[in-house]
Every structure is written in structure tokens, then in C-alpha cells.
Amino acid sequence: VRANFSVIQKEDGPVNGLIAVLHDVTEQEQIENERREFVFNVSHELRTPLTTMRSYLEALAEGAWQDENIAPRFLEVTQNETERMIRLVTDLLQLSKMDSKDFRFTFREIDLPSFLHDIIDRHEMLEKENIELKRQLPETKILVQLDTDKMTQVLDNIISNAMKYSPEGGTITLSAGKVGRKVKVSISDQGVGIPKNNVSKIFDRFFRVDKARSRDIGGTGLGLAIAKEIILAHGGEIWAESEWGQGTTIHFTLPLRKAKEASA
Numbered sequence: 001v002r003a004n005f006s007v008i009q010k011e012d013g014p015v016n017g018l019i020a021v022l023h024d025v026t027e028q029e030q031i032e033n034e035r036r037e038f039v040f041n042v043s044h045e046l047r048t049p050l051t052t053m054r055s056y057l058e059a060l061a062e063g064a065w066q067d068e069n070i071a072p073r074f075l076e077v078t079q080n081e082t083e084r085m086i087r088l089v090t091d092l093l094q095l096s097k098m099d100s101k102d103f104r105f106t107f108r109e110i111d112l113p114s115f116l117h118d119i120i121d122r123h124e125m126l127e128k129e130n131i132e133l134k135r136q137l138p139e140t141k142i143l144v145q146l147d148t149d150k151m152t153q154v155l156d157n158i159i160s161n162a163m164k165y166s167p168e169g170g171t172i173t174l175s176a177g178k179v180g181r182k183v184k185v186s187i188s189d190q191g192v193g194i195p196k197n198n199v200s201k202i203f204d205r206f207f208r209v210d211k212a213r214s215r216d217i218g219g220t221g222l223g224l225a226i227a228k229e230i231i232l233a234h235g236g237e238i239w240a241e242s243e244w245g246q247g248t249t250i251h252f253t254l255p256l257r258k259a260k261e262a263s264a
């Protein structure tokens with residue numbers, strides 16, 4: 001809250017009173033601050049790969065291109081940095097699409113356990129890592145209204161995070177079950193975990209516990225922010241539980257009754 005004071009006084013006469021005007025600027029200012037921070041983050045995130053590429057390209061131009069040992073490695077770095085920028089811009093575009101009012105989701109009624117089985121099957125086929133995916137899924141049908149493409153994206157992101165931050169030979173457990181009028185899905189890993197004061201921040205745009213580390217493993221810091229937007233658009237909630245050094249669980253809920261056609 002911002003306060004403006006005016007003195008009520010006739011010419012040089014005595015002060016008759018004070019008028020205090022209180023402005024609730026918090027929300028407006030917060031939006032403005034978030035916007036500024038967002039632009040700062042985007043610029044910074046794009047600048048980092050660009051400056052890296054510039055120095056590698058400079059070295060190549062100055063003669064490294066002739067060195068058969070060095071040139072392929074330098075080219076690989078610039079390729080990786082380009083890929084990272086493409087991922088970043090793709091994520092940004094998606095967030096900006098979801099921010100616009102007329103963005104629509106396409107909901108279909110599906111059985112959640114079989115949907116989750118399909119996703120896990122695909123990850124088991126894909127992932128080369130020595131990590132076990134355990135299922136704790138109900139045998140009965142649970143019907144929910146989903147945008148299956150968007151929900152696939154949410155689960156892919158959570159599962160790939162769990163894989164990225166898991167130790168060799170770790171287990172990732174995916175469970176689901178009804179809780180009241182909702183269904184709750186939980187994905188647990190035995191990985192590095194998240195420090196307590198950061199747990200709620202991981203859904204913020206660009207937040208990363210360890211920028212250097214997650215950059216190395218290809219993160220943009222936008223995956224969970226996108227996941228949150230998608231879950232909210234389904235009428236659900238998403239949160240994390242974690243113990244530093246002992247693993248992380250991401251939970252989300254979805255309403256059992258028909259979700260309204262929602263715009264993000």
C-alpha cells in the first residue's frame with residue numbers, strides 16, 4: 001500500500017488537518033515487477049547461449065576450423081547451444097499462447113489409469129537410464145476430462161525431471177487414486193531433492209535450484225511453469241513435496257466431474 005499525505009492549510013494559517021490517500025498498488029506493481037523480471041530473465045537466458053556461440057565461432061573463424069581435433073567439438077557446442085535456444089523459444093511461445101485469453105484446450109473423456117499406463121510404457125521404451133518406473137495405479141476405471149496432448153506434456157515433463165535428478169538405479173513411482181471428488185496423481189523419485197525454501201518456487205517461470213547444473217542437463221526452467229498452467233486450466237492443482245537429498249514428489253489433482261471448457 002502506498003500513502004499520499006496532503007496538508008489542509010489556508011495560506012499561512014494554522015494546519016487544519018491532513019488527508020491521507022491510501023493506494024492499493026500492490027497488485028498492479030507486482031504484475032509490473034513480474035513482467036520486468038520476466039523480460040530480464042528471457043534476455044539473460046538467450047544471451048548466455050549466444051555469447052557462448054560467439055566465442056566458439058570466433059575461435060573457429062580465427063583458424064580452429066582447420067584443426068581436425070578441435071573443430072568438430074566446437075561445432076558440437078554451437079549446435080547444442082542452438083538446440084537449447086530453440087527449446088527455450090518453443091517453451092516461451094507456448095507460455096505466451098496460453099497467456100492469451102482465446103487459447104482453448106480440447107477436452108476428451110478418457111480413463112486416467114490406462115492413459116498413465118500408456119505414458120509409462122512409452123518412457124520405458126525411450127529411456128536408456130538404469131531407472132525403474134513403478135506403477136501404483138488402480139485397476140478400476142477413473143474417467144476424467146483431459147486435453148490428452150497437454151496432459152502428456154505435463155507428465156513427460158515431470159517424469160523427465162524425475163529421471164534427470166535421480167541417481168543411477170533409482171526408482172520412480174507413479175501413483176493415482178480418487179480423493180473425494182478429485183483424482184490425485186503423484187510422481188515420486190529418490191533423487192537429489194529440493195531445499196525446503198525452494199519447493200514452492202519450482203513452478204515459477206525460470207526458477208531453477210541450481211542454474212548451472214540444470215543448464216547442463218538441458219533445462220529451460222519453464223517446464224513446470226507450463227505444467228502448472230495446464231493443470232490449472234483443467235481445474236486442478238499442482239504442488240511439490242521434497243526433502244533435500246532424499247527425493248521429490250510432484251502431486252497434481254484433477255476434478256472428477258466434467259471440467260469446464262477453460263481458457264488458460
Ligand code: ADP
Nearest residue numbers: 161162165202208209214219220221222223224
Ligand atoms: P528445468 O527445465 O530446469 O527442468 P523445470 O521447470 O522443469 O525446469 O524445473 C524447475 C526446477 O525445479 C529444476 O531446474 C530443478 O532445480 C527443480 N526440480 C524439478 N523437478 C525436480 C526433481 N524431480 N528433483 C529435484 N529437483 C527438481
